[in-house]
Amino acid sequence: MSSSPVEERSRAGRESAARVALVEATAQIMLDEGYAAATSRRVAAKAGVKSALVHYYFPTMDDLFVEVVRTRAEMNLQRQREALSDDEPLHALWRISSEHDARLWMEIMALANHRKAIRSEIAAYADRFRDVEESVVTLALRSHGADMAAFPPVVLSMIVAILPRMVVLEQHLGITRGHAEATAFVEQYLDRFELRKESRSDP
């Protein structure tokens, strides 16, 4: 290991500048031009290194894609953790979904449809993510004595997770119909289960 003092805390060279740059460049190209455009030569150029280095860090391109999924999954789970300590975790989760880079995840899902390694990675992530979502929603509903048989928390959490992502995707395609109504509808339901009376326009 040729770690300088500054790098010493990084885990076994997994965070060398070039490696991190390659993963980030790959995500960026996938987002901008699609997963098919993320070739070893293109990501190397964007990261400012030569393409042979891609194969030094990631023997196959699949290894690189898996690392992109892992990295972005951890980023999102971290954002989710932060949302839990929000005053209104339900609203915070909804906001995460909206800000979420839905378009990158669409690329990742399309990729996962045809690559086993990525499929397992994304499935594991989705399970962890939905775990947290469901428990937050369950808590919110319970504290309002909602009828959870008629309105299962996991369903509300799926709608809260999926609808805003779909709106983002559609907007990029030039589709806008129903978006305003869908957003208003979900927010109205969130308010119903998580509105701190003393905090709205009347502090």
Place this chain on the structure above:
Amino acid sequence: MSSSPVEERSRAGRESAARVALVEATAQIMLDEGYAAATSRRVAAKAGVKSALVHYYFPTMDDLFVEVVRTRAEMNLQRQREALSDDEPLHALWRISSEHDARLWMEIMALANHRKAIRSEIAAYADRFRDVEESVVTLALRSHGADMAAFPPVVLSMIVAILPRMVVLEQHLGITRGHAEATAFVEQYLDRFELRKESRSDP
């Protein structure tokens, strides 16, 4: 034109056997292996012709992809039209969404994210599709005197359209959490607005 008597009714050679086979082969490869695998050579091989013929019918690969989108869009709009004459059009639309090839549309959307020609094509289709969905839902709600301000038809129609597609996609990725509950939830709402009392388990 060298049309045989049988082919005479087809519009200006746009439906030659080879051309149709190429479009179908492309859709199949996109579904099975992703849009990146749909190369001129691969689709030609699958259609049983030589790759130069692909470029005879479709000067660029984008032209071919656009034709796939057009063809599948027309197929789905036709299925939708048939659903309208169903005894329970709301349930029929829900069924279409479920049977819908969500995975192919995911590929098409990923492709559309980065290719302008395909983007316009899919936007036009989505608008026509959602048009019909919305009016069917509006009719169903109105005939039950539902509160449409609190429950906008376009939102219900989005949920009815998106949720089952998402379930299909996730299932293929190995995610199952919440699927049964989501399905049951939507069906319960459909039944509420479109249940012919005399037809259920008591004919």
Place this chain on the structure above:
DNA sequence: GTCTATAATGCGATAGAC
């Protein structure tokens, strides 16, 4: 309308120098 042949480019991956 369909083919053979080919040009020009880009790809993933590896060997080996430094």
Place this chain on the structure above:
DNA sequence: GTCTATCGCATTATAGAC
């Protein structure tokens, strides 16, 4: 750890025979 150089193959697209 990063580079140069290269192998072998696939890609889109075109030219031109039939």
